[in-house]
Amino acid sequence: MIGGGIVALATAWLLQRHGHRVQLIAPDALGTTPQESRSGSAAALGVLMAHVFHRSKGRAWRLRQTSLGLWRRWRQELSERGCPIPFQAGLLLLARDPDDQKRLRQLQEQRQAMGFPLSWWEPSQLRELELGDQPEGMGGLHSAQDGQLDPLAAMAAFRRDGLRCGLQLSGERVVALERRPAGWRIHRRSAITPVEVDWLVVAAGLASEALLRPLGHQLPLQPVLGQCLELAPAAPIRWPCPVVWQGLNLVPRPGGGLWLGATLEPGEQADPSLLEPMRQLGGAAPSWLREATVIRRWQGLRARPQGQPAPLLEKLEPGLLLLSGHYRNGVLLAPGSAQWALEQIEGFLTCR
Numbered sequence: 365m366i367g368g369g370i371v372a373l374a375t376a377w378l379l380q381r382h383g384h385r386v387q388l389i390a391p392d393a394l395g396t397t398p399q400e401s402r403s404g405s406a407a408a409l410g411v412l413m414a415h416v417f418h419r420s421k422g423r424a425w426r427l428r429q430t431s432l433g434l435w436r437r438w439r440q441e442l443s444e445r446g447c448p449i450p451f452q453a454g455l456l457l458l459a460r461d462p463d464d465q466k467r468l469r470q471l472q473e474q475r476q477a478m479g480f481p482l483s484w485w486e487p488s489q490l491r492e493l494e495l496g497d498q499p500e501g502m503g504g505l506h507s508a509q510d511g512q513l514d515p516l517a518a519m520a521a522f523r524r525d526g527l528r529c530g531l532q533l534s535g536e537r538v539v540a541l542e543r544r545p546a547g548w549r550i551h552r553r554s555a556i557t558p559v560e561v562d563w564l565v566v567a568a569g570l571a572s573e574a575l576l577r578p579l580g581h582q583l584p585l586q587p588v589l590g591q592c593l594e595l596a597p598a599a600p601i602r603w604p605c606p607v608v609w610q611g612l613n614l615v616p617r618p619g620g621g622l623w624l625g626a627t628l629e630p631g632e633q634a635d636p637s638l639l640e641p642m643r644q645l646g647g648a649a650p651s652w653l654r655e656a657t658v659i660r661r662w663q664g665l666r667a668r669p670q671g672q673p674a675p676l677l678e679k680l681e682p683g684l685l686l687l688s689g690h691y692r693n694g695v696l697l698a699p700g701s702a703q704w705a706l707e708q709i710e711g712f713l714t715c716r
């Protein structure tokens with residue numbers, strides 16, 4: 365397994381739990397993030413948006429539903445095994461204007477007809493939450509089973525439980541991949557002996573492209589940078605769940621703080637001047653948000669497939685799987701991606 369983000373860790377953990385021998389290789393495999401690393405997973409806010417996804421069929425919809433269900437099972441399983449992942453249940457999408465409100469209400473009706481627990485929160489209910497200056501007459505769509513988990517805690521849980529099951533972690537950068545008559549050879553930056561494997565799973569986010577190009581595989585991945593803020597408002601936040609407002613995520617933190625993010629910036633260079641407009645929520649931010657103290661800022665890179673839907677889950681050649689291009693939803697989609705990899709490997713082994 366190449367990569368140490370949420371997708372690689374979830375996949376390595378699942379494969380190891382199914383009795384496969386897995387070695388995961390990445391500079392941050394051991395959990396310490398090197399200075400130069402700007403992986404998406406270490407920056408992510410961990411919002412899981414599945415039931416309120418705007419489409420209701422097709423691959424993207426199925427992958428979201430599968431992943432949300434697996435997260436529920438895995439969180440319970442990991443908790444029983446002593447590796448709990450903090451989770452906030454529920455997601456509240458605030459309507460920005462009458463058109464948005466109409467769209468959200470239609471979504472609510474459609475999803476309720478499918479049996480999903482979505483409800484409409486009237487402006488009076490929102491006022492009780494003291495969210496701030498909501499546009500007059502605008503309510504919000506609440507989804508009880510979507511939510512948010514802490515991505516760093518999730519990765520630590522996979523690592524810890526994986527190690528207990530025999531997962532091997534190698535904190536090295538992979539510099540080259542080589543085809544062998546039966547399997548693959550992995551060359552690491554500061555290790556003389558290469559690693560020999562039967563199956564190679566490349567889940568290295570944006571770096572997957574450079575690793576696979578010498579083998580003749582061109583990946584259409586583009587970097588999209590995201591910046592986030594951690595804020596300490598004067599009065600602690602006491603919302604019942606994370607809120608999506610003007611397309612941005614506001615995630616209450618233990619202790620009353622707030623994560624706010626993220627910007628969408630094509631390329632790898634952060635533009636610091638975009639942080640303030642983000643904090644203004646396009647002019648809709650209440651005064652408590654504008655005046656909150658910034659206690660941390662960070663950034664990370666997303667891998668966006670060009671001309672293809674996200675994510676890229678592909679069997680590139682015998683024994684070589686690609687799990688990349690998760691773009692904005694890699695935390696949500698990690699379990700479904702891991703499940704796909706397991707099916708490819710076990711399907712092959714059963715057919716032999």
Ligand SMILES: Cc1cc2nc3c(=O)[nH]c(=O)nc-3n(C[C@H](O)[C@H](O)[C@H](O)COP(=O)(O)OP(=O)(O)OC[C@H]3O[C@@H](n4cnc5c(N)ncnc54)[C@H](O)[C@@H]3O)c2cc1C
Pocket residue numbers: 366367368369370371372389390391392393401402403404405406407408409410411412536537538539567568569570571575589590591592613625626627663664665666667687688689690691692693694695696697
């Ligand atoms: C600011 C921000 C907020 C986000 N918020 C959310 C959210 O709320 N919900 C959600 O679902 N998604 C969110 N995302 C998207 C999500 O973070 C990504 O889709 C997801 O993290 C992708 O995970 P990954 O494991 O594929 O890649 P990454 O996390 O980018 O990991 C890539 C891994 O590859 C390793 N690597 C790189 N080069 C090499 C090499 N040569 N050899 C070995 N290993 C290598 C890196 O060290 C790293 O471990 C957010 C992203 C950003 C940037």
